[in-house]
Amino acid sequence: GIQVEQSPPDLILQEGANSTLRCNFSDSVNNLQWFHQNPWGQLINLFYIPSGTKQNGRLSATTVATERYSLLYISSSQTTDSGVYFCAVGFNFGNEKLTFGTGTRLTIIP
Amino acid sequence: EADIYQTPRYLVIGTGKKITLECSQTMGHDKMYWYQQDPGMELHLIHYSYGVNSTEKGDLSSESTVSRIRTEHFPLTLESARPSHTSQYLCASSEGASREQFFGPGTRLTVL
Numbered sequence: 229g230i231q232v233e234q235s236p237p238d239l240i241l242q243e244g245a246n247s248t249l250r251c252n253f254s255d256s257v258n259n260l261q262w263f264h265q266n267p268w269g270q271l272i273n274l275f276y277i278p279s280g281t282k283q284n285g286r287l288s289a290t291t292v293a294t295e296r297y298s299l300l301y302i303s304s305s306q307t308t309d310s311g312v313y314f315c316a317v318g319f320n321f322g323n324e325k326l327t328f329g330t331g332t333r334l335t336i337i338p
Numbered sequence: 339e340a341d342i343y344q345t346p347r348y349l350v351i352g353t354g355k356k357i358t359l360e361c362s363q364t365m366g367h368d369k370m371y372w373y374q375q376d377p378g379m380e381l382h383l384i385h386y387s388y389g390v391n392s393t394e395k396g397d398l399s400s401e402s403t404v405s406r407i408r409t410e411h412f413p414l415t416l417e418s419a420r421p422s423h424t425s426q427y428l429c430a431s432s433e434g435a436s437r438e439q440f441f442g443p444g445t446r447l448t449v450l
Binding site for chain 2: 229258259261263268269270271273276278314316318324325326327328329330331
């Protein structure tokens with residue numbers, strides 16, 4: 229099956245810093261989503277981005293489908309950004325199953 | 339954005355009990371999914387449904403079963419819970435034209 233690798237696995241930053249999270253995948257995809265899992269376990273949708281670039285406030289994402297990677301940018305980090313960021317991809321037409329990466333654990337220090 | 343509800347949020351039970359985890363969505367999405375997540379790990383798909391009376395097993399083998407009698411409802415059942423079933427279970431849904439999945443708050447299950 230498709231492989232999804234995320235880097236770095238852990239990231240500790242000072243409040244106000246910028247960060248880049250990377251997601252590599254092993255095959256062509258027609259679905260790519262970025263999620264933030266908060267300390268209570270809830271998965272928050274950040275971006276649905278199988279290709280191209282999107283921005284939402286301090287967050288932006290870029291997916292280069294032909295090179296099989298996606299990047300999530302977080303600018304001016306806040307303590308509320310702490311948590312685990314997951315990339316998930318899907319490539320099956322008709323059922324849209326998602327395969328998740330192992331996540332990047334982000335800790336923002338005040 | 340979808341509204342997806344899961345109950346209970348937390349459940350602690352003894353070995354051998356039968357349990358049902360509830361998942362409901364109010365957006366009329368045709369596709370629904372159950373994922374299992376161990377602490378600090380990635381999510382794995384255990385069941386999915388294309389629509390009413392349609393259910394399939396996911397990539398991770400699970401002893402649980404599911405049913406889809408109504409579009410909005412996708413319950414997961416464990417006939418006899420064991421400590422190895424201790425995990426978080428997350429339900430998701432998506433609408434046919436869009437592949438974006440939306441997740442419920444999850445159920446944290448602990449089997450003693």
